[in-house]
Amino acid sequence: MKKFINSPDTVLTDALAGVAAAHPSLTVDPVGRVITRAARARPGKVALISGGGSGHEPLHGGFVGTGMLDAACPGEVFTSPVPDQMTTAAKAVDSGAGVVFVVKNYTGDVMNFQLAAELAADEGINVATILVDDDVAVQDSTWTAGRRGTGATLLVEKIAGALAEKGGDLAAVSDLGTRVNAASRSFAVALTACTTPAAGKPGFDLPEDEIEVGVGIHGEPGRSREKIRPAAELAATMVEAVWSDMPLPRGAETIVMLNGLGATPLIELYLLFGDVAARLAERGVTIARSLVGNYITSLDMAGASLTVCHADQQMLDLWDSPVDTPALRWGC
Amino acid sequence: MKKFINSPDTVLTDALAGVAAAHPSLTVDPVGRVITRAARARPGKVALISGGGSGHEPLHGGFVGTGMLDAACPGEVFTSPVPDQMTTAAKAVDSGAGVVFVVKNYTGDVMNFQLAAELAADEGINVATILVDDDVAVQDSTWTAGRRGTGATLLVEKIAGALAEKGGDLAAVSDLGTRVNAASRSFAVALTACTTPAAGKPGFDLPEDEIEVGVGIHGEPGRSREKIRPAAELAATMVEAVWSDMPLPRGAETIVMLNGLGATPLIELYLLFGDVAARLAERGVTIARSLVGNYITSLDMAGASLTVCHADQQMLDLWDSPVDTPALRWGC
Structure with a gap:
């Protein structure tokens, strides 16, 4: 470690x-x-x-x-x-x-x-x-x-x-x-496990070509362990997981967060967000607001979570309201 | 990869x-x-x-x-x-x-x-x-x-x-x-190498108990390869590296950035920043402004860089001026 x-x-x-x-x-x-x-x-x-x-x-x-x-x-x-x-x-x-x-x-x-x-x-x-x-x-x-x-x-x-x-x-x-x-619905994919300081070793073993699909933010097991595949396919998997639980009408306005789990570079998060945005566009959903970055992490886990919120106008207005915190700051 | x-x-x-x-x-x-x-x-x-x-x-x-x-x-x-x-x-x-x-x-x-x-x-x-x-x-x-x-x-x-x-x-x-x-002066320490998509494997090999001291943002070699040691000691190393090149008078006002190289969790960056701040305080330096987070990264490299800027009043005033960008945002 x-x-x-x-x-x-x-x-x-x-x-x-x-x-x-x-x-x-x-x-x-x-x-x-x-x-x-x-x-x-x-x-x-x-x-x-x-x-x-x-x-x-x-x-x-x-x-x-x-x-x-x-x-x-x-x-x-x-x-x-x-x-x-x-x-x-x-x-x-x-x-x-x-x-x-x-x-x-x-x-x-x-x-x-x-x-x-x-x-x-x-x-x-x-x-x-x-x-x-x-x-x-x-x-x-x-x-x-x-x-x-x-x-x-x-x-x-x-x-x-x-x-x-x-x-x-x-x-x-x-x-x-x-x-x-x-x-709101979320779904996460891990490329690696995380290591807590107390344990000193990764929370689970993940082969060099496999990912944990549906992982939790403490490394809890997800739905399945699968082969790594292109970002566009992973984006489709993440969008489908959210969608199957909360299908949205065409024209629905959403706040979408593509969140890094701690060890994934921002360039990959942007890349994955681009694919997520394309999948949502195919389904007729509008991304009214978005966040891409590390906001709710899992120590040094490589991976990403998708959160989709079907937002009404009050939520969007309050989202846009001034905020002044270390990690989220606008309008102040 | x-x-x-x-x-x-x-x-x-x-x-x-x-x-x-x-x-x-x-x-x-x-x-x-x-x-x-x-x-x-x-x-x-x-x-x-x-x-x-x-x-x-x-x-x-x-x-x-x-x-x-x-x-x-x-x-x-x-x-x-x-x-x-x-x-x-x-x-x-x-x-x-x-x-x-x-x-x-x-x-x-x-x-x-x-x-x-x-x-x-x-x-x-x-x-x-x-x-x-x-x-x-x-x-x-x-x-x-x-x-x-x-x-x-x-x-x-x-x-x-x-x-x-x-x-x-x-x-x-x-x-x-x-x-x-x-x-301004900077100095970085890497815990792991990064992997470019084209290469598909880490840019260098670093044993499980060693770090690269003075690493560059593309994984270029630094000054030495050393054993991992507590954050307080690494903070001292980083501050000393900057200080030996730019000693500052007591009471000097600084802007200090403790920057993650891409795969280091924010909790570790805060921890290391606390130790850096303590070392600078011992030397009589004032941290007038600071940034802790991932701002100039090196793909999926675990590690951190320290940047110290000996700031005059004009620099501090302009630092505080409104900025509205995806990654740095205040006063707007």
């Missing part, structure tokens, strides 16, 4: 020190393991909090800032944060209007956020939860009952975050986030 | 199709291989043009937009663009105020941009050139006489681009860019 680390035990602490040094716009509590905005949000604003295992950067800390999250709670690598982190975050950012937890559907995260919601309620904080479960690859998985939460998390955080910034109340923000999740 | 490609021969063409599909703010000419802003720049504005081999994305196409480049000319992977690309770009974006070529110091690029400058001059276009040669690792290299141009390219394009946007004339913009380069 060759990584820029000091010790497998200090990866998160050391990385948080770097986040703090890089981003004066964030306040990083390295002991409580909570990242918040350095600038206090508008009083009366509904606060958005997310979190999950580390190793998926820029998710979630990179999405803390105006128009998106108020706080992020990073767990150890591929390990859920503990409830204390979320309650600490809730107390730090609640201005009385309540907090929304954005939770990816993994057993540990769901349980810990649920506990945190109860603890926060005991403190008099109103909590609503948006559960993200957009990955169509498998119904249940290593760490999941039901579908896994992956790329749609970014869309939920962006769009619900924008509504919260504009003054939406707790019910409106959580309802919209839930609608965004319901309108 | 497992990559998201259709054929080694069509990588650039296919990737440009994806860039065009992803970024309505850009106009992509796939035949002439020129990327320009879709929106015409202000008449009378000095135009900035850069280019170089592909495989370093988002450099340069990802930096086309308000406040940065007017055009980018991508060559094949790790291959200089041809002079026709630069003259086509110059004719497309010159508004009479002249064009500045930002050229990384590699033999092919220098020669082809020089030829293009002569051809453009024949067409009545005033051309100035900024040569970037910031990599302190080696004096001459596989593809270079003198130092290699690497990370400082982004700083030159951002800062000189901002001055051009504000109305700086040809001499002022090119002088400033040259000053930024002179005030």
